[in-house]
Amino acid sequence: MSLGRGLGALITPTVSRQKRQYNTSGEIQDKDKIWQIPPNLIMPNLKQPRRHFDEEDILELANSIKTHGILQPLLAVEKSDGGYELVSGERRLRASKLANLATVPVIIKKMADQEKLEVALVENIQRQDLNPIEEAFAYKRLIEEFGLTQEQVAEKVGKSRPAVANFIRLLDLPEQIKQALSERKINTGQARSLLGLKDEKQQLDMLASMLGTKITVRELEKTIALQSIGGKGARKDPNVAYLEEKLRLALGTKISISQKGEQGNISVYFYSKEELKRLIKRISGEEN
Secondary structure, eight states: OOOTTOGGGTSOSSSSOOSSOBOTTSOBOTTOOEEEEOGGGEEOOTTOSOOOOOHHHHHHHHHHHHHHOOSSOEEEEEOTTSOEEEEEOHHHHHHHHHTTOSOEEEEEOOOOHHHHHHHHHHHHHHTTOSOHHHHHHHHHHHHHHHOOOHHHHHHHHTOOHHHHHHHHHGGGSOHHHHHHHHTTSSOHHHHHHHTTSSSHHHHHHHHHHHTTSOOOHHHHHHHHHTSOOSSTTOOOOHHHHHHHHHHHHHHTSOEEEEEETTEEEEEEOOSSHHHHHHHHHHHHTOOO
16 A cells, blocks of 8 residues: 555654564565665665666656655665665665665565565566566576476466466577567567567568567467468468467467378477476366
């Protein structure tokens, strides 16, 4: 909830524990104690998922903080050298420095590295602060650094497992396309459609042709479905493309159908051992 009077009306600007306590969502909880800490004692979390911060947005927040104060405490952990490492609230920390605040309200907790990443990731997702590539990297880190499965990551961030898998697949795109996605020049659906092209040159050529246009994801999918797939002049049958899409939705992964006369084959793509096991269960009917 929003604290209309601002935290300055509730707590004094000293580095000490206060009687009024709030958690990171602004609700009162006895276990969370607010400290007033000088901003220069708080180090940013170098591993936090968000990498891009809009300077104009930070300036607007600084102006708001000058008027209304910081309405939601930052979250940090205490370092062994006596300083603090930020877990969430980097926009507020940067803006407070611009606003020349002497201290900022901070909740101090003990957290393992995995929990710090999870909290920062969930907060950014809820605020829609991450671009799709930042989100994809964060999911990949949870899987590779902490041994979580895609299912476990999905549960922690409140998304479906296929959604997490589709975000991670975006990291397979060429750097130029990932940059365009990070800068919001294309959307996630368009970027995901580009994964359906055979090679990097095709993907980059399609990116160049679509930038600056208002092509929809469905229109892009139809265009990609008509690209050459089996040699010069070969074009995909729209009926085959339709069947690929139906299977993709049913299985939650990339599908490729090649057909010659009455015969052909279906390729089902997977991107981790866990996903392979899931696909086998779904195809065999073992998955509920």
